Amino acid sequence: MQKSKFLPRGRKDRTVVLVDIRETKSAKAADLFLQVRPGKDFEMLTILRAMIKGEHVTDDQVAETGLTTDVLQDLIERMKKAKFGVMFFGMGLSMTRGKHMNAAALLTLAAEMNAFTKFVAMPMRGHGNVTGADVIMRWQTGYPFGISFNRGYPRYNPGEFSTVDILVRGDTDCAFIIGADPGATMPRPAIEHLAKVPTIVLDPHVTHTSRLSRVHITTAPAGIAAPGTGYRMDEVPMPLRPALNSPYPSDEEVIRRIKEAIAEKPDWMTDQPQMIFSQV
Amino acid sequence: MLRIIGGTVYDPANGINGEVKDLYVADGRFVSKTEEGQTIDATGMVIFPGGVDVHTHVAGGSINFARAMTPEDHRRTQAFIRTKTRRSGLGGMAPTTFATGYLYAGMGWTTVNEAAVPVLSARHTHEELRDIPILDKSSLVLMANNEIILDLLEDGEDERAKHILAWHIWAAKSYGVKAVNPGGVASWKWGKDAKHLSSKIEGYDHITPGVIINKLAKMVDSLGIPHPLHLHCNNLGAPGNVETTLETMRHLEGSRAHFAHLQYHAYGGDDWGTMKSEAAQLAEYFNAHPNMTTDAGAVLFGDTVTITADGPWQHLLYKLTGRKWGNLDVENETGCGIVPYTYRPSNLVNAVQWAVGLELLLLINDPWRVFLSTDHPNGACFWRYPEIIQLLMCADFRNDCMAKLPPEIKNRITLPEINREYTLYEIATITSAGPAKALGLPHKGNLGIGKDADFVIYHHDKDIARMFGHPRYVFKGGEIVIDDGEIREAPQGREYLIKPSYDPNTDDFLKPLFEDRYCMSFENYPVEMERIEHAQIQNCDATDATN
């Protein structure tokens, strides 16, 4: 692990605490493993927030989370003593019981820890360039995902406009899938809808989704055989330089050619000019 | 080609103050005469050089984080609907990139300077800048809390630090140097701050904020960078901080300096309860020292989102407001905090801030040295500039606004005693000619022969906010981009960069230091030139910079 001016011994100068519902391989790499009872993340985070503020919490309340008061007290001690604390969190928190409330509790805990020492929280992103998609959607539309353009401007409502919701409702008559394999992870009604409508997949590999698609265009894998940019999960963009050549076009080239072909078609949008003062 | 006839021209760069004058344009620039092309009759209308924003935050990690944090604002704001030639987007507190271009151009601004770019997110910032249509752009790189540079200064290796600074400017494909809370942001990595020029900087024994400021300003001058050190002083926003600001100004005698958003640095009092304006004291010092320029960082009442590299200040603001707080740390370089905020006239602190911004604009007597800004989006959103112009041009309107402030405001501000009203000529200076000059962009904010044909035609209107909010035409590079509120064209703008010279061995010196500290490889760090669209490299002239 990176050695630095302030952490000259690298990993030895850092403390890693893993919180999970089961002892995963990561537990071996951690200094401390806390096994929380499934579905009790929100309770654990809320109890931590209370204890940090010196509020009274009963042993029974703590026990419900699968942990003990002593263990949490020790954790709090370590957190307060840290010079720079980071809490990484992933889908185990945001996609289980409590969902966004769990994430909110964790973010609040991070903010409140700053009364004692420097603390931040950061989501662990999924495979590939999820962060890049999120970053670019934000600068172009103001929103990270779950965006509808069907009124000609971006609207956002996760739960309504998220891919899975649109597919489950059968609201789309065509699907264009790039850099993802929803056929492997989404609920059955969503997958059935993908199979029903013309689905176009751009992927270097044969995937669950490509198998049920009407068109699969094989593309060069980004970063291996196609150049591009990938955003790290701290939103720092990294240039991708291909190490190999590929007979296949890049995703970018395919999309550009599709876009050019669509531009030839009659436009369904209004001919009205864009006015800038309508609502200012 | 284009002929604009009969307009009343305000062109401070050429001393033209409201003369009826024809303008001719060919190949994107003003020419002495042309018989060809479209003729626009501007009789009875007012012609200004296109606006230049010396300090704004429109692209990069922090504004993009602010966008993510404020979906509730996007929902209520102006939507830009896609057309055949225009991209969709949203206005509001943190407009999306395409909308940013349309909104700036829509009120006649054609050049903007993105004022805070960490080297590490420069690649991202340039990608966003490319998605801002119409405008020409430049950006400043954050250098006052960079660990490698601070370490060199700590060891007294000033000459080496200068080469590293120049190297970083080019690596970031940047146009100049921004210093934010020098030393304070570095201390924030430890949860601490550095409020005064002699404060201890966590992790260092010898250097202080004062030392960093002094040395950076000298380096910027000696490298001949067109724009002086762009400084966000220590102790932003705090009651009594005028002392720090004055001390900083004294520190910088003999160097050029641009003081960013001076409004946030001009407070007296001991705490929030006794906070008052010290704009008069600051303006007096400023007026007597021609080595400095500043932008107002004016505040308007209403909702906005505050974003700044000043991490410790944002933590305080979060504690004060209890609203959302976003914090970003950029390894080795800087950080950033984001907090949505509402300025209310009934809030005494906000009322003082509102007055301070206007007082500075009115009490600094040379319009070539004080520029219109709101530190967008911190004090207010840039698309509200016409409201500030109205406040500057109409003392009656100002008095009406002051009447709505709480009575305790008395004795805390000097605005009621100021009768000055800006002229159109002065407005053209603080919105265009002045900032263009301070940025070292002589072909901007200037309607002279050979200069870029970026200009605005306004209807005369007694309602000043309406006049400046609704230009009749806006031209960018000689092309009509806005015609009576309609976006006609959205051409791609340029990006201004500089390449100050540095020792060719700098790469070899830096590489091991870099690889010790950063979690990316050295080769991936500099922004590739291919990523900049329409890059325009401006000259650095070391002999020219100090006069």
Ligand SMILES: [Zn+2]
């Ligand atoms: Zn700023």
